[in-house]
Amino acid sequence: MCGIVGLYLKNKSLESQIGQMFAPMLAAMTGRGPDSAGFAIYGDEVPQGSIKLTLRHDDRSYDWAALAQRTQEQLNVKVEFVQNDLAAVFKITTDAKKATQYFTSQAPEVLILSAGRSIEILKAVGLPQQICDDFNLQAMQGSHIIGHTRMATESAVTLEGSHPFSTGQDLCLVHNGSFSNHNRLRLELERKGYAMKTENDTEVAAGYLTWRMDEGDSLDESLHHAIKDLDGFYTLAIGTRDGFAVIRDPIACKPALLAETDDYVAIASEYQALTTLPGIDKARIWEPEPATIYSWQRESH
Amino acid sequence: MPSMNLSKNSVRELNQLLHDQAGELTEPEWDIYESGGQHNVACGLNQQLNVNIHDHVGYFCAGMNQHANITVHGNAGPGVAENMMSGLVRIKGDASSAAGATAHGGLLVIEGNTGARCGISLKGSDIVVQGNVGHMSCFMAQAGTLVVCGDAGEALGDSLYETVIFVKGEVKSLGADCVEKPVRPEHISQLKNLLNRAGVDEDPSAFKRYGSARELYNFKIDNAY
Numbered sequence: 187m188c189g190i191v192g193l194y195l196k197n198k199s200l201e202s203q204i205g206q207m208f209a210p211m212l213a214a215m216t217g218r219g220p221d222s223a224g225f226a227i228y229g230d231e232v233p234q235g236s237i238k239l240t241l242r243h244d245d246r247s248y249d250w251a252a253l254a255q256r257t258q259e260q261l262n263v264k265v266e267f268v269q270n271d272l273a274a275v276f277k278i279t280t281d282a283k284k285a286t287q288y289f290t291s292q293a294p295e296v297l298i299l300s301a302g303r304s305i306e307i308l309k310a311v312g313l314p315q316q317i318c319d320d321f322n323l324q325a326m327q328g329s330h331i332i333g334h335t336r337m338a339t340e341s342a343v344t345l346e347g348s349h350p351f352s353t354g355q356d357l358c359l360v361h362n363g364s365f366s367n368h369n370r371l372r373l374e375l376e377r378k379g380y381a382m383k384t385e386n387d388t389e390v391a392a393g394y395l396t397w398r399m400d401e402g403d404s405l406d407e408s409l410h411h412a413i414k415d416l417d418g419f420y421t422l423a424i425g426t427r428d429g430f431a432v433i434r435d436p437i438a439c440k441p442a443l444l445a446e447t448d449d450y451v452a453i454a455s456e457y458q459a460l461t462t463l464p465g466i467d468k469a470r471i472w473e474p475e476p477a478t479i480y481s482w483q484r485e486s487h
Numbered sequence: 488m489p490s491m492n493l494s495k496n497s498v499r500e501l502n503q504l505l506h507d508q509a510g511e512l513t514e515p516e517w518d519i520y521e522s523g524g525q526h527n528v529a530c531g532l533n534q535q536l537n538v539n540i541h542d543h544v545g546y547f548c549a550g551m552n553q554h555a556n557i558t559v560h561g562n563a564g565p566g567v568a569e570n571m572m573s574g575l576v577r578i579k580g581d582a583s584s585a586a587g588a589t590a591h592g593g594l595l596v597i598e599g600n601t602g603a604r605c606g607i608s609l610k611g612s613d614i615v616v617q618g619n620v621g622h623m624s625c626f627m628a629q630a631g632t633l634v635v636c637g638d639a640g641e642a643l644g645d646s647l648y649e650t651v652i653f654v655k656g657e658v659k660s661l662g663a664d665c666v667e668k669p670v671r672p673e674h675i676s677q678l679k680n681l682l683n684r685a686g687v688d689e690d691p692s693a694f695k696r697y698g699s700a701r702e703l704y705n706f707k708i709d710n711a712y
Contacts, residue, residue, distance in 0.1 A: 457524030
């Protein structure tokens with residue numbers, strides 16, 4: 187069991203309230219996933235040619251300013267950073283490859299949670315409400331957000347095993363269910379050069395979508411391939427820089443509900459997570475069909 | 488007439504009050520508000536109560552019902568009226584997967600659509616769905632009747648025993664050992680009676696009937712111990 191929630195805003199004027207709208211959704215899924223929780227929020231985009239990384243260090247007194255200073259000098263780039271609890275968001279005037287290579291080799295003590303122009307991933311072990319409070323989710327702004335509350339089955343209760351998973355730029359995935367062919371798929375992806383950081387099955391699914399999109403697939407095309415190649419039971423919510431998608435396995439083992447109004451699209455494992463959304467009593471609410479792709483895309487910007 | 492608001496009181500408190508009526512019936516009419524998709528609302532009732540729930544409910548609403556008449560004025564989550572023994576459960580909106588699972592008796596009416604596996608392992612209840620049912624409905628169903636006024640998803644009636652299925656719309660595919668069967672006058676009258684009980688205005692002659700071909704392993708006498 188796990189809980190997944192997602193919120194995609196159609197009405198831009200609500201972007202300043204997305205954290206406030208989303209935090210109660212995540213907390214409402216505590217019963218489905220009390221082990222760890224996390225969310226990926228899209229917004230505050232950096233210009234083309236720059237990259238935004240979410241980094242994390244277990245030590246609250248870690249000197250992020252020193253790391254930023256060092257990065258500026260050694261890469262000869264401009265770095266801005268904001269610390270948020272145990273994480274820090276670094277905006278760097280370079281590309282993703284150079285930035286991630288730099289931190290992997292020169293600052294191996296920090297964990298890279300996400301890389302992209304828009305995405306920020308924040309996650310931790312603990313109860314969802316605590317995690318919302320620690321990262322001050324209520325105050326966050328953005329265009330779309332997906333979140334997860336985990337009840338661990340396939341790998342241990344660790345930060346590394348918590349969702350969302352991201353293996354490509356601005357791409358992330360949350361998952362309720364479990365995959366049965368993740369070991370084979372992991373080997374195949376590793377042979378193609380996609381390194382996984384954990385033993386977790388969901389990370390393999392994220393890696394799979396990254397590979398498909400690198401091959402030129404659109405989000406929808408990559409999900410068509412995923413339905414064929416991913417074996418197991420799952421409800422997935424996927425975020426990209428400008429898109430949001432939901433799919434369920436062909437047997438529809440895991441629950442999902444979609445709600446849509448003129449202002450937003452929301453997904454949740456259970457209706458309980460939707461009750462606090464404004465205008466939910468007037469929303470169109472339905473259960474997504476099995477093996478069917480539901481996606482929403484913003485105009486490219 | 489008692490009423491309870493589930494944003495203020497717990498489901499456990501509500502269910503205890505409803506169970507307290509099982510011995511001596513003192514309060515037959517109940518109104519429930521703001522259930523907000525919570526699970527296990529009005530489960531295990533065993534008395535001729537009329538319970539109106541004026542909101543959406545989560546998993547297993549009206550499970551194990553005996554004698555009570557429960558109406559949900561909203562949508563229901565998975566496993567509504569699962570293992571019902573008797574009584575009437577009516578969902579004014581949609582129901583999720585496994586509606587009426589393993590139910591032994593009584594009548595379940597769903598005015599909207601249901602998700603997958605409606606009436607899975609049905610053991611004697613009657614289920615009337617005014618909309619569509621999802622895939623694998625009536626999987627391994629043993630007794631009782633499913634009536635679908637809309638369409639049915641893939642693998643309808645897979646591994647069916649004695650349950651009878653009536654469908655008015657399209658059937659995407661039939662499951663293993665489920666076949667269409669002739670509709671004789673006694674089936675029309677059975678269906679007419681059931682539609683009347685459900686308060687559903689449909690022409691019984693517009694439905695097709697499906698049942699078990701009894702060709703699977705367990706139907707062969709040579710395989711008996």
